[in-house]
Amino acid sequence: MSTYDDLMAFQRETEALGQIAGRLGWDQETVMPRGAAEQRGEEMAAIEGVIHARRTDPRIGDWLDAAAPEDAVATANLRHIARSYRRATRVPARLAAELARTTSIAQGKWAAARAADDFAAFAPVLGRVVALKCEEAECIADGRDPYDALLDDYEPGATSATLGAMFDALRPRLIALRDRALGSDRQPPRLEGSFDPDTQMRLAERLALGFGYDLDRGRIDRAVHPFSSGSGADVRITTRTEALDPFNCLYSTIHEVGHAAYEQGIDPDYLFTPLGAGVSMGVHESQSRLYENQIGRSRAFTGWLHGEMTRAFGDTGLDADGFYGAVNRLHRGFIRTEADEVQYNLHVMLRFDLERDMIAGRLDPADLDEAWNARFQSDFGYPVDRPAHGCLQDVHWSVGLFGYFPTYTLGNVYAGCLMAALRRDLPDLDRALARGDTSPATGWLRENVQRHGGLYAPRDLIARACKAEPDEGPLLDYLKAKFGAIYGF
Template sequence: MSAFENLMAFQHETEALAQVAGRLGWDQETMMPRGAAAQRAEEMGALENVLHTRRTDPRIGEWLAAIDDTALDAVGAAKMRHIRRSYARATKLPDTLAAEIARVTSRAQGIWAEARAADDVAHFLPTLAEVVRLKREEAAALADGGDLYDALLDDYEPGATAAEIGAMFDRMRTRLVMLREKIMASGRNPAGITGRFDEEGQLKLAQEVASHFGYNFKHGRIDKAVHPFSSGSGTDVRITTRVDEGDPFNCLYSTIHEVGHGCYEQNIAPEFGLTPLGAGVSMGVHESQSRIYENQLGRSRAFTGWLHGRMTTIFGDAGAADADAFYAAVNRVHSGYIRTEADEVHYNLHIMMRFDLERKLMDGSLEVDDLEAAWNTRFEHDFGVAVDKPSNGVLQDVHWSVGLFGYFPTYTLGNVYAGCLNLAMRSAVPGLDDDLARGHTEAATGWLQEHVQRHGGLYEPKEVIERACGFEPNEGPLLDYLDAKFGALYGV
């Protein structure tokens, strides 16, 4: 076998083991007995140690040295790009640190869930401090004297920098705040929906909606979790949702969002399976799929008209007087506490706050003991509402407990990418709203599958979006879309 063939065979096994690790994480959030948390932390740590040992195996370096990337086709060269990047990062990280991060974050996830349920920040802070300490160590090992936050961000959005993202956020913030102020001054205050919507009916409709958006249940499933997420790739892609009988949008739009993630993974070219190209290329591109499914498609006037009809059929009452009132309720703008329930106008302001706070946690200008106060002060400044309890504030997100520092900005980057994709898709797919009004998403999701999803990791993140859209990604299309949609809804 050639060096390339040996490397690909070795990588295939590593990718398979990584899927097993992901399945352990899925099980921890959905099926695992509560009393198994300590043992699961040891299992996760042990498996991460195996994976890290494989990712730093000296033979990888020998194979890489023996391979001439210029002699490979585009697919082979892309695989090498990912492996070289992964190997360079992995070899900077000590085995013991990688295993310790896996053990601590697995344990921290359960402690966070307990603290969130009890609204007890003090119960979580010592563990969070341990996570932050370990992530600072990881960042220092990866950064080679450079910016610590950039070193972590690169794991989720290769090539991006905090300075670049921060500058974009500054440009966006001005227009978002201006739009919000116009909406708040408009005098319009659409009502939310009212009523009780039983869990069985919500989950039935969630399954139906998932199917309409192309989620393949032969290779996937929906379960419940505290914090909805997706997991897996290839032929085993699982998603989760949550249910509040007073708020069916929580379930339905969490489902559509995770379906966007799941369909991306399910629709990657099969020949890329269990290779470096067999998963979404970055979290920003991943979020572009979940956000365009959820917002530009799922919250459109056309699709909400169909959804209103289905809710009326299933529950007897959709909780709104008619389809127009239902559309307004789906897109109601209000200064809520919870990021995952935020409207499109406020959502990115939630992300910008978290981005600023976690950058300070990593550079040491903010310590964990001061995090809650910093969160509450910033939230009241940005949203005009005081945080009433920790579960609506600093304890609401799972990300920091599992060490996902550098992840949050990819949500807004995904929104920006989705704005660009929506502009291109609408131009390429005439009559799309007529389809959506009948609950048919195939034209839209098919376009996304062809232009984004099937490529997996073949191209760099920005290149994926630029190739799909025909222009360099930027925040303009998203902000124009928000101005037009909410300007019409609120008469501003």
């Protein structure tokens, strides 16, 4: 075997252990007994200790020095392994294990605090998570902004400065579009009624299959916070149901299927290598947001979905045009995952600024609830009514995902670029979507984005697919055209 072969054989086992750790996380969110949180924390710490030891094994440095890549795949694998090795060797094993233990425990405390609307019960463990993430950031920053060091985990090459500039370009146009739509005399209807949760789940499964999710290699469960987990031949998603809001279930499912389809669509030859997972969370979000919004909320597809809803639940009280308006209706609300397309990124920007302040030491985690409520009032014009609708609504900070939130908006920007390219290449797309056939779109994405896994750097992957460098222009143009037509301006 060559030096490269030795390295990849070692890496294969490390990647497999990472998949096992991910499965423990899925179990914790779905079926684990509530009383098992402390024990699960110890289990997560133990497996993280083993993985960290492998990621910092001195042989990796020797193999990297001696390996001679013979093709683009080997070159990309070595790039990812070298990046991971540099990062892992800067983080003490003690810190890696403590982060795994603390975030596992914090996740359970967050869920209980959210259910009880009790931020004070969550604040102490949040403070501990933030302190550990700050320590980790200092270890890996290497002279950079500590927040950028954390961001690099989710979007390699991105910085808070470049993302901040993008947000500054988006914010005024989004606010202007929101205010113009909400002030319009033409307001879309609401979907009214109660919708059986089990029927919602059956329709959600139909949608998942229709968007290309392979249930022989996946499953759908219910969880407090919808998510996707795994890669290769075991990619699982969760959703949630609310009797008065079936769109929550249906579009959460489509969103998570976007993530899962990305993982299932990666070249199987890349399994258990660094290329065998999505290259970044921004690219991952581009798939989920495009599936959910540009495809799933399009006039063509909602015309088909209206018929499916009628067959499943009976008369919805809306015709196809009214249903399209209800699906895309701008509305007041507190929850990011339930926000309309125009206001969604404003929710992300709030989180981006607050988490940067916590990592920089400008915001004490104990004061997060107050800071969140003040910022929400400023950005949205009405007060937060309870913590579960405020700073306790998202799981991310409890599990240490600092630097993750801005990738949601970056994913929306990438999705805007990809949809423009997709429509350029598929002029008859709407005809297929009107039949409920998403395969032309999902097939294009599988060929141009998903199959490559981690082969290319994130921005390079989007640029190759779109034949142009990504920017926020296509997203803003899409939103203006869509909501201008709905709201009559």
